[in-house]
Structures are given as C-alpha cells and as structure tokens.
Amino acid sequence: xxxxxxxxxxxxxxxxxxxxxxxxxxxxxxxxxxxxxxxxxxxxxxxxxxxxxxxxxxxxxxxxxxxxxxxxxxxxxxxxxxxxxxxxxxxxxxxxxxxxxxxxxxxxxxxxxxxxxxxxxxxxxxxxxxxxxxxxxxxxxxxxxxxxxxxxxxxxxxxxxxxxxxxxxxxxxxxxxxxxxxxxxxxxxxxxxxxxxxxxxxxxxxxxxxxxxxxxxxxxxxxxxxxxxxxxxxxxxxxxxxxxxxxxxxxxxxxxxxxxxxxxxxxxxxxxxxxxxxxxx
Amino acid sequence: xxxxxxxxxxxxxxxxxxxxxxxxxxxxxxxxxxxxxxxxxxxxxxxxxxxxxxxxxxxxxxxxxxxxxxxxxxxxxxxxxxxxxxxxxxxxxxxxxxxxxxxxxxxxxxxxxxxxxxxxxxxxxxxxxxxxxxxxxxxxxxxxxxxxxxxxxxxxxxxxxxxxxxxxxxxxxxxxxxxxxxxxxxxxxxxxxxxxxxxxxxxxxxxxxxxxxxxxxxxxxxxxxxxxxxxxxxxxxxxxxxxxxxxxxxxxxxxxxxxxxxxxxxxxxxxxxxxxxxxxxxxxxxxxxxxxxxxxxxxxxxxxxxxxxxxxxxxxxxxxxxxxxxxxxxx
Numbered sequence: 001x002x003x004x005x006x007x008x009x010x011x012x013x014x015x016x017x018x019x020x021x022x023x024x025x026x027x028x029x030x031x032x033x034x035x036x037x038x039x040x041x042x043x044x045x046x047x048x049x050x051x052x053x054x055x056x057x058x059x060x061x062x063x064x065x066x067x068x069x070x071x072x073x074x075x076x077x078x079x080x081x082x083x084x085x086x087x088x089x090x091x092x093x094x095x096x097x098x099x100x101x102x103x104x105x106x107x108x109x110x111x112x113x114x115x116x117x118x119x120x121x122x123x124x125x126x127x128x129x130x131x132x133x134x135x136x137x138x139x140x141x142x143x144x145x146x147x148x149x150x151x152x153x154x155x156x157x158x159x160x161x162x163x164x165x166x167x168x169x170x171x172x173x174x175x176x177x178x179x180x181x182x183x184x185x186x187x188x189x190x191x192x193x194x195x196x197x198x199x200x201x202x203x204x205x206x207x208x209x210x211x212x213x214x215x216x217x218x219x220x221x222x223x224x225x226x227x228x229x230x231x232x233x234x235x236x237x238x239x240x241x242x243x244x245x246x247x248x249x250x251x252x253x254x255x256x257x258x259x260x261x262x263x264x265x266x267x268x269x270x271x272x273x274x275x276x277x278x279x280x281x
Numbered sequence: 282x283x284x285x286x287x288x289x290x291x292x293x294x295x296x297x298x299x300x301x302x303x304x305x306x307x308x309x310x311x312x313x314x315x316x317x318x319x320x321x322x323x324x325x326x327x328x329x330x331x332x333x334x335x336x337x338x339x340x341x342x343x344x345x346x347x348x349x350x351x352x353x354x355x356x357x358x359x360x361x362x363x364x365x366x367x368x369x370x371x372x373x374x375x376x377x378x379x380x381x382x383x384x385x386x387x388x389x390x391x392x393x394x395x396x397x398x399x400x401x402x403x404x405x406x407x408x409x410x411x412x413x414x415x416x417x418x419x420x421x422x423x424x425x426x427x428x429x430x431x432x433x434x435x436x437x438x439x440x441x442x443x444x445x446x447x448x449x450x451x452x453x454x455x456x457x458x459x460x461x462x463x464x465x466x467x468x469x470x471x472x473x474x475x476x477x478x479x480x481x482x483x484x485x486x487x488x489x490x491x492x493x494x495x496x497x498x499x500x501x502x503x504x505x506x507x508x509x510x511x512x513x514x515x516x517x518x519x520x521x522x523x524x525x526x527x528x529x530x531x532x533x534x535x536x537x538x539x540x541x542x543x544x545x546x547x548x549x550x551x552x553x554x555x556x557x558x559x560x561x562x563x564x565x566x567x568x569x570x571x572x573x574x575x576x577x578x579x580x581x582x583x584x585x586x587x588x589x590x591x592x593x594x595x596x597x598x599x600x601x602x603x604x605x606x607x608x609x610x611x612x
Contacts, residue, residue, distance in 0.1 A: 022405045033393040113389040115354045118377040
C-alpha cells in the first residue's frame with residue numbers, strides 16, 4: 001500500500017513554533033557544552049573582555065586627548081562605541097558562527113547532512129550556530145552606554161528608551177546582514193577574505209563620528225555600506241545633536257534600512273544555497 | 282509503480298580548467314575556461330519497496346552524486362527522479378521526512394552531546410510524536426546495544442559505537458528508505474558483522490527499503506538482494522549477485538603439481554599458463570570456454586599429476602575485474 005504524496009505533504013511540517021523549540025534546544029546544548037569546557041569558556045570570556053576593553057580605552061584615550069572630535073565630546077563618542085558594540089554583539093549571538101562556518105560545512109560535507117533534514121537550512125544553521133560567548137560583549141557594551149549617558153547627564157524617557165531599542169535592533173540587523181553577505185561566498189569555497197576585511201575594518205571606522213572623515217568616506221558609509229546608520233546617525237536622537245551631514249531623516253533610517261538589508265542578505269544566502277545544490281560546491 | 286524511479290538522469294559539473302604555470306594562473310583570474318564533467322551520464326533504474334540494493338563502483342564513479350540527487354541535496358542537470366512519487370529536490374523537506382541518510386565518512390551527530398540528548402534533538406528536528414519516539418529509542422538502543430554508551434559524549438565513542446549511533450538516529454523518525462553511504466568503512470570485522478546483521482534486520486522487520494554504497498564486497502555478498510554497478514557515470518550492471526558473478530567472474534585458476542619434471546608440451550590452448558615453477562604450474566581459464574570438470578579431466582587423463590586445485594574468483598576480484606573491463610572498453 002503506497003501512501004499518497006499529498007497526505008504526506010501536510011504531515012507534521014516544522015512550524016515557526018517548531019523552530020523556536022529547536023532553537024531553545026540548541027541554546028541548551030551550547031550551555032551544556034560550556035559546562036563541560038568551563039575552563040576554555042571563561043578564558044575566552046576574559047580574552048574577549050580584555051580585547052574589547054582595550055578598544056574601549058584606546059577610544060577613550062584618543063577622545064580625551066583631543067578633548068573633542070568635531071564637536072563630539074568624549075562621552076558622546078563613547079556612546080558611538082557602546083551602540084556599535086551592543087548591536088554587533090546581538091547580531092553575533094546568532095550569526096557569527098553561522099557566517100564563519102559555511103565554508104567548513106561545505107568542505108567537511110556536513111551541509112549535505114543539513115539538507116537531508118526537513119528544515120529550512122538557514123534557520124537550522126542559525127539555531128545551530130548560537131554563540132553564548134557574546135554575553136561578555138553585551139555586558140561591556142551596556143556598561144559603556146550607561147557610563148556615557150550618566151556622564152552626559154541624559155536620562156531617557158520610556159518613548160526614547162523604546163526608540164533606542166528599535167535603533168539598536170536595526171543596527172543589529174545591519175551587522176547581521178553584513179555577516180550573512182560576507183559568508184555567502186563560502187558556498188563555493190571562495191570565501192573572499194577581502195569581503196571579510198572590508199567588514200571588520202569598517203566596523204572600527206564608525207567608532208568615531210562620521211563627520212571627521214572626508215566626503216567620499218561619508219558618502220560610502222552612509223549610502224553604499226551604511227554602517228554610519230549603526231551608531232553615528234541614530235545616536236544624535238538621544239544626544240540632541242544636529243551633525244546630520246546629509247538629511248535629518250537619516251537619524252530614523254536605521255531600523256527600516258536594517259530590515260531591508262537583512263531581507264536582502266537572506267535572499268542572497270538562499271541564492272548561495274541554490275547554487276550549491278546546482279553545482280555541488 | 283516502483284518506489285524509486287530514475288530515468289535518464291544526468292549530472293554535469295563544470296570544472297575550472299587549470300594549466301600549469303604562473304601565466305595561466307594570471308590568465309584564469311580574468312578569463313576562465315571550464316571543462317564539463319559528466320558525473321552521472323544518462324542512468325535509469327528502479328528500486329522497489331522493501332528491496333536491499335547495493336550500489337557499487339570505483340572511486341569517482343558517480344555513486345555519491347546519485348545518492349545526493351536521490352536525497353534532494355543536488356539538483357539533476359537533466360532526467361527524472363521520483364522517490365515515492367515525489368521529486369526530491371523540488372520537495373526536499375517532504376522527501377527528508379521519509380528518508381534516513383547515513384554518510385559513513387562524516388558525522389551528523391553533535392560532538393559534545395551524549396546520545397541520550399542527541400535523540401532529544403532529533404525528536405525536535407523531525408517533530409516525532411512522543412509515543413513513536415519512545416518506542417523507537419527503546420527499540421534501537423536495545424537492538425544496537427547502545428545502553429552502555431548512552432551517557433557518554435559522542436566524541437568519546439569508538440568508531441563502531443558512533444556508526445551504530447548514526448544509524449539509530451537516521452531511523453528514529455521511521456523513514457521508509459535508508460540511504461547508507463559506506464556504512465562499514467573503517468570498522469573492525471566484528472563491528473562490520475553487527476552493522477550488516479542490523480541492516481538486514483531493519484529491512485526484514487521494519488520493511489525499510491535500503492540502498493547502500495560500499496567498497497566492501499562482503500557487505501554486498503552478505504546483505505544485498507541486488508547490485509547496481511556504476512562506473513564513470515554509466516550503469517554497467519543491474520541485477521542479482523549470481524548474475525553478476527556469471528557475467529564478470531567466469532575466470533578460475535588451476536594449480537597443478539606434476540609428478541615429474543616432464544616437459545609439458547601440448548597443453549590445451551584454452552588453458553593459459555600464468556606461473557611456471559617447474560613441477561608446479563598455474564593456469565587460468567574462462568568457464569564459458571572450458572568448464573572446470575573438463576579442465577580437471579584433461580590434466581588427469583594426459584599427465585602424471587600429484588596435486589590439483591581449482592580456485593574460483595572471489596567477489597572482490599570479480600569486481601576488480603569488472604572495473605578493469607570497463608576501463609579497457611573505454612580506451
């Protein structure tokens with residue numbers, strides 16, 4: 001007796017709820033594996049803290065040495081650093097391993113294993129790649145942001161707090177889109193370190209106000225690779241600054257642009273895996 | 282309608298042509314030339330529900346490419362595949378629900394996770410009903426004797442234990458068909474025996490259709506109902522094991538020790554001398570040309586013989602012979 005394909009079609013499809021449960025399961029797994037490698041986990045946290053702490057201090061030293069950068073005070077520049085790091089860490093929780101691992105998954109064949117499972121490979125690999133280590137970044141970033149607001153004597157009301165959360169979310173989507181896009185070349189094992197380099201270096205560019213760079217850099221970082229939307233533009237909403245460069249609306253653009261870029265990156269990733277299924281590498 | 286139907290299936294890969302030398306490297310940066318390699322070249326076959334089919338062929342023959350198309354990983358260049366009436370790459374997820382896949386050379390298990398929790402994870406991935414899940418875990422843990430290593434992380438398991446774990450996980454969601462890509466690779470004799478026994482049992486008791494690729498001819502001899510041999514993307518043989526032996530394994534050897542150093546002059550031309558150590562000589566012959574009984578009688582009737590022995594070709598040699606034949610036909 002053969003069962004009809006139509007009947008099987010509806011059988012226990014993995015729903016959105018299913019992915020959420022799968023996600024929780026993977027988080028549980030990652031946490032358990034931290035317990036079995038406690039030493040290396042804490043060593044990693046300390047190393048990350050030191051490395052980003054150093055970034056924090058160089059920024060601080062540089063800015064205090066100049067006293068101000070193009071009208072930006074040290075505490076204001078610190079907010080740029082904090083917003084950049086917080087949104088980066090939020091994206092990296094989900095997408096750092098995901099982006100780094102694609103090429104290896106292609107080479108060792110585990111991607112084939114994923115494709116034989118009844119799941120969307122994108123969501124599955126995002127679940128699988130969850131990286132707990134970014135709690136240290138989040139902690140440091142929140143600390144920096146609080147220090148900055150306290151130093152400036154700014155208190156955010158509920159509305160502004162919500163706007164801050166939305167901006168950070170949008171910024172995280174921009175980081176995520178960049179991580180996903182640079183990873184797609186991994187499908188055909190040509191992972192271009194140039195793309196990586198571009199992303200990692202640009203990430204540090206925006207720790208300083210965009211207005212200190214020349215016009216070309218400003219245009220690139222606003223319209224072509226819109227990293228300035230991560231912290232430079234949205235921060236001015238909370239700092240009450242008017243260093244708009246192009247248009248005041250840019251201060252609100254972070255979330256919509258982030259969402260669009262993320263969806264674009266997702267489509268690009270789908271294109272990558274389609275090509276993988278067509279060519280085998 | 283057969284469970285798996287493959288019709289005129291082709292898969293081509295484009296490979297960048299690389300010439301030696303710096304100049305061509307620089308040239309290839311700007312202008313690339315591609316060679317088209319036909320990994321699978323117009324193959325057709327069917328597999329019925331409940332069959333246990335061995336899919337064999339030398340390295341690079343196109344076995345894995347075929348399996349990857351059957352499991353929905355790769356999209357065919359042309360041709361048609363249906364697995365239970367679904368086209369795998371178009372209905373990848375639906376197809377994935379009803380197939381189990383084990384790639385012998387790579388793991389689908391989480392390195393740090395003990396099997397107990399791996400089962401849990403796969404229950405979530407395949408959304409297996411609690412009752413079915415519990416029944417299957419109990420069944421496979423007992424049948425595969427996994428009780429002793431359920432709580433150890435996968436990275437600490439032996440190769441044999443790991444393979445048992447892989448197969449159990451692949452069967453957890455009650456698939457209708459199991460694809461095994463070299464399931465016994467690297468295992469010791471006892472472990473191989475256990476895996477074979479288990480595959481046979483699952484096929485018989487759970488009516489799971491099995492398609493396996495292997496280089497170990499004992500796998501074929503001991504468990505497969507049928508073999509399909511592929512080389513350079515073309516199917517060379519599709520049929521029973523006995524038929525395969527008859528087609529490619531007609532050659533046998535005769536070892537003769539003659540009573541004295543007499544010159545053996547008029548040996549039958551159908552017998553070919555391949556080793557001459559004076560009194561002891563070895564001949565080969567084709568069964569289609571001269572039957573073993575006739576060959577034996579020839580020596581006994583014509584010479585003073587003190588020892589005679591006939592060796593039939595082993596399945597490994599038959600396969601090697603078949604691969605060689607296909608190579609010669611090509612050139």
